[in-house]
Amino acid sequence: MILFDRGTLGPSWQTEGGRLVATGSHPGDESVLRLDCAWDPRVELRPGAVNAHTHLYSGLAPLGMPRPSPPPANFLEILQRIWWRLDLALDEDSLRASARYAIADALTNGTTTLIDHHESPDFIEGSLDVLATCAQELGIRLAVGYGVTERNGGPGEAKRGLAECERFIRANERSFVRGLVAIHASFTVSDDTIREAGELARKLAAPVHVHVAEDAEDVLDAQQRGYEGPLERLMYLGALPEHSIIAHGVHLDEAQVRRAQSAGLWLVQNPRSNEGNKVGYPSALRASNRVALGTDGWSSNMDDEANALARLGREHGDSVEVLDARIHAGQALASELFEQKLGEVRANAAADVVVGIPGELPRHVVVGGRRVVVQGRLVTGDLAEIRAKAHEAAPALWARMEAVR
Numbered sequence: 001m002i003l004f005d006r007g008t009l010g011p012s013w014q015t016e017g018g019r020l021v022a023t024g025s026h027p028g029d030e031s032v033l034r035l036d037c038a039w040d041p042r043v044e045l046r047p048g049a050v051n052a053h054t055h056l057y058s059g060l061a062p063l064g065m066p067r068p069s070p071p072p073a074n075f076l077e078i079l080q081r082i083w084w085r086l087d088l089a090l091d092e093d094s095l096r097a098s099a100r101y102a103i104a105d106a107l108t109n110g111t112t113t114l115i116d117h118h119e120s121p122d123f124i125e126g127s128l129d130v131l132a133t134c135a136q137e138l139g140i141r142l143a144v145g146y147g148v149t150e151r152n153g154g155p156g157e158a159k160r161g162l163a164e165c166e167r168f169i170r171a172n173e174r175s176f177v178r179g180l181v182a183i184h185a186s187f188t189v190s191d192d193t194i195r196e197a198g199e200l201a202r203k204l205a206a207p208v209h210v211h212v213a214e215d216a217e218d219v220l221d222a223q224q225r226g227y228e229g230p231l232e233r234l235m236y237l238g239a240l241p242e243h244s245i246i247a248h249g250v251h252l253d254e255a256q257v258r259r260a261q262s263a264g265l266w267l268v269q270n271p272r273s274n275e276g277n278k279v280g281y282p283s284a285l286r287a288s289n290r291v292a293l294g295t296d297g298w299s300s301n302m303d304d305e306a307n308a309l310a311r312l313g314r315e316h317g318d319s320v321e322v323l324d325a326r327i328h329a330g331q332a333l334a335s336e337l338f339e340q341k342l343g344e345v346r347a348n349a350a351a352d353v354v355v356g357i358p359g360e361l362p363r364h365v366v367v368g369g370r371r372v373v374v375q376g377r378l379v380t381g382d383l384a385e386i387r388a389k390a391h392e393a394a395p396a397l398w399a400r401m402e403a404v405r
């Protein structure tokens, strides 16, 4: 049991069975571990942050990933010349090093849930277990699926991706990990694959996680196939059951965003990624209140992402109320995925909480009642070793990436 002792500063809380309960004090009780919140009046006990769309597979990118020269000229070239070469170069060891490095970064920044979209086309079978095991060991909540695609190996490649999703969802018994069905994006799959993904999702009662209308190319592709757009294509083929997660939606209009909301779907805005890839600003997302914030592979420092959202949102005419709601919406999304109340400090909510001064790195982080960061230090893994493994794996990964043609 952990006691978040606020002394005279306000109510104290303790954990019980992974949840929060209000408490009095526990004088002299040695079974209680005290995480002191009373050393500074600015200290808050607040819910852990949720990164609603990310890619653990690109966790090593900040460690010197080679940039193509000349630079990519458009979004499709960014995918083809950077990310689709990185994902092909991944093997089990580099994926593990990448995931552990990115998860440690998330936890020490106070992010307690990640919604991951995974692809490693040369290491499909068992890849989701690598990610889930890293999450379980380090103590982060994770929703994850394999993003099926036909871009390297045609329909056979998609079938292997769907089989990995099914195998993982059926076998996974980790209570902090939720398996999803994932599709890379409408423009890299056939109608048959979309239909099969939808059937699998309904059979396993799993949401679908997919990139939609990140760039105008995705819209154009769906139109060339005879659909109004990628959202309509995915819906028509039955691949967006309730609770499904649509990353980006930059090139959706307000009517489409309202359609997504009515269908119980979530949209995830990724401000730093959209700005970096120059794909545009998703102004139409203001038509839905089911819009959360993701980093799309950037660091899971959600304060940085929220600051980027505030800056870009203001420039594009989004109201403070809309932006503020978006910053906290990931916790409602995670609550649906994990079927428990996340994102609140109140009785019976999940004990996914951060102790610290707002704007500073957290002092303590607790996920589901388990201490993961204490006094600013990761306690579920050896951070020096995680960093050393990442620095060791990165150059070999870059060499394999350079060799991908």
Ligand SMILES: [Zn+2]
Binding pocket: 053, 054, 055, 117, 211, 247, 296, 297
């Ligand atoms: Zn993404």
